[in-house]
Amino acid sequence: MFRNYLKIAWRSLKKQPFFTFLNTFSLTIGIAGGMLISLYVYDELSFDKMFIDSDRIYRINADIKFGGAVMNIAETGAPMAGTILNDFSQVENVTRIRNRGSLLIRKSGTEENTKEDQVAFADSTLFDFFGINLLVGDSRTALTEPNTMVLTKTAAEKHFSINNALGQTLLVNNEDTYTVTGVMDDLPKNSLLRDHSLFMALAGYDDAQQMLWTSHNYFTFIKLIPGATIEDFKAPLHSMLEKYIFPYVQQFYPGITAESFAASGNYLRYSTIPLTDIHLHSNRHHELSANSSIQNVYILSFIGLFLIVLASVNFMNLSTAYSLKRAKEVGIRKTLGSDRSQLVWQFLTEAGLISFISLLMAVGIAVLALPFFNELSGKSMTLPFAAPYFWIILLSATILLSLFSGSYPAFFMSKFVAAKVLKGSGQSSIGGGGVRNSLVVFQFAISVILIVATLVVFQQLNFIQGKDLGYTKDQILVIDDVYATGNQIEAFKEEVQQLGQVANVSLSGYLPTPSFRQDNGFFKEGSTEQENALQMQNWQVDHDYISTLNMELIAGRDFDKRYPSDSTGMIINESALAILGLKPEEALGLRLSQDLGEENPDFYKVIGVVKNFHFESLREDIGALSLSLGSSSSTMAVRIKSGDFPNAIEGIASIWTKMAPGQPFNYRFMEDSFNRVYESEQKLGQIFMVFTVLSIMIACLGLFGLAAFNAQKRTKEIGIRKVLGASVGQITLRLTTDFLKMVGISILIAIPIGWYAMNKWLEDFTYRIEIGWSIFAYAAFLAIGIAILTVSYQSIKAAIKNPSQSLSTE
Known part of the structure; x- marks a missing residue:
């Protein structure tokens, strides 16, 4: 039976090449776009999960108000790590990292320096703490001695072969000599350590040994013992203020107490954040590496979802619109004994076949577009063809897409009454126009929201570029x-x-x-x-x-x-x-x-x-x-x-x-x-632009198909109007106006949603634009212009047709 469904589905699709092309192409664009965005979102959500025991690792943060300044920082004082390890039974291990910035290094006995941009001091526990294996050297002892360093593979290869690295000496900034005690593989691009190419021992670094509680320079990470929760750690963490911080501060302010400190409006609060949350949920002063935002993930996830939904909406719209052509087919099938369930399975099979063809084409497009998307997003993503879960997810998604896209048309067409459609009264009894109009409104509302978002992002970036900074950055x-x-x-x-x-x-x-x-x-x-x-x-x-x-x-x-x-x-x-x-x-x-x-x-x-x-x-x-x-x-x-x-x-x-x-x-x-500094916003704006264009393209494909169907359905009406003296312009305007009404409703729905969403995004900026009426006017003008261009071709084509041909059409 399934083979029969498949054979009939294939024949039916070949009979309607225009309908098949529109559906397949829009689904292909939607699936390819959704696939690329899914890769991006997966990469963002996977940050730092490759480290051993990542679910038990937390960073200590500090929130400080003092001397009129409010500081939300990701670092703590040097003694924090050792004190936590000694005093807290919930903690299994600790490690510290201090950013050094850039430095010049060269092999001893040579004259040419090379620059390493991201260098850090680190505790000897760093590698075991994060489960980082060294290609050469002992991870437990590599940074235990002063003036020792561990390089990444790329950094080491600039100076010597990996196998000969151990024991080599490097001159740092033409002054200090360091011994290479290990070489590690290049760090994953989705880790907070990704930018660092060289780690130097904190052992022997004088500042790291001082009891400077209020000098916040060290990224401090803790690893809880198995079974412990962060709630067990938080209350004792606050007790450190009374036990250590204020006794230290009293050296400088003899009369200071926790009460007087709080009474003056000042505060010092320590908090924790899970390692795996840092990339998307932390935006503090002096982060270890550049972070992203969970808002961007939400926004792009919605865009990816909407691309697929828009393509599915096209399928529903075009399938129900073209159901008039298949009304007699349904009537004959029912007369010959087909029940409703068989008709539903037939139409679902057609939807599944289109979805599967679209999936294969989408994979090809995604392969071709991925290098461009990587450059756009600043990532190094690949399609995991060798992973079984990749194909399982794709096939499962295709089945769900087939059911989602094909269910409404299948149930809609399968309920046609055979007697009515065979008598020729199908056109008046089919209906579904209200649902189709609602879906068109939904499509264009999403497109207008994306247009508004793109315009706001680029206006904010232009505002940043043109802002008077109080100094000259040009030249x-x-x-x-x-x-x-x-x-x-x-x-x-x-x-x-x-x-x-x-x-x-x-x-x-x-x-x-x-x-x-x-x-x-x-x-x-x-x-x-x-x-x-x-x-x-x-x-x-x-x-x-x-x-x-x-x-x-x-x-x-x-x-x-x-x-x-x-x-x-x-x-x-x-x-x-x-x-x-x-x-x-x-x-x-x-x-x-x-x-x-x-x-x-x-x-x-x-x-x-x-x-x-x-x-x-x-x-x-x-x-x-x-x-x-x-x-x-x-x-x-x-x-x-x-x-x-x-x-x-x-x-x-x-x-x-x-x-x-x-x-x-x-x-x-x-x-x-x-x-x-605003690279992430620039990339977000470019990604918005690309996927806004794709969403508009999908919406236009659907509108183009509906316009063609509408013109065909009203062929005799157009012929009669022309015979009665209507001009081409009048007919074109009448055919176009019906669609513009729906676009107008879309704009009215989209404007408040777009305004609210982008106001929330702008809250991250202290200095920002006000979203003025001009942005919404541009978005509305663009949406209306695109709709007119899309519909006018079919409308003009129908309007210039010879009325004698129109009136003879059955």
């Missing part, structure tokens, strides 16, 4: 690792300054693009109470910093080489003023110190106030910040005159080669560094 060339010039740093700066293409130069490791920086507590002279603390960042800059970045002073003056006293001068920003409760002019001459508890503290004197500038992403408020003169020579900012970038870079490179032979010349543009 700023940033040269990294300037310390590689040794004691010729100042000479290097002076020679670069002499280049005709260069407008200004500044040496500082602190630039107003997000990076790893710390806040420090400052106090006004004569005031050491914790209630009066000022928590702010302190950047070490040179005399040319403000002028190079075109920052604006609103009070006082810039650093000046004519005044030796500026070595203890300080320039603060407006946010610091707000916390101090002072006006710009009132702050000048104010003396601030961070040497709390010392007999003879050093003071900075405020000589200027700089207008607030964005040094974090636009998701964050501008915090308190100060600038002071100091030696921080990791980077150089060079402002280049318009149009001279190639010659300027060539000239700087020539000076570098002369002063730092054998050292890599690494440079970047500040604008690119700024844009990388």
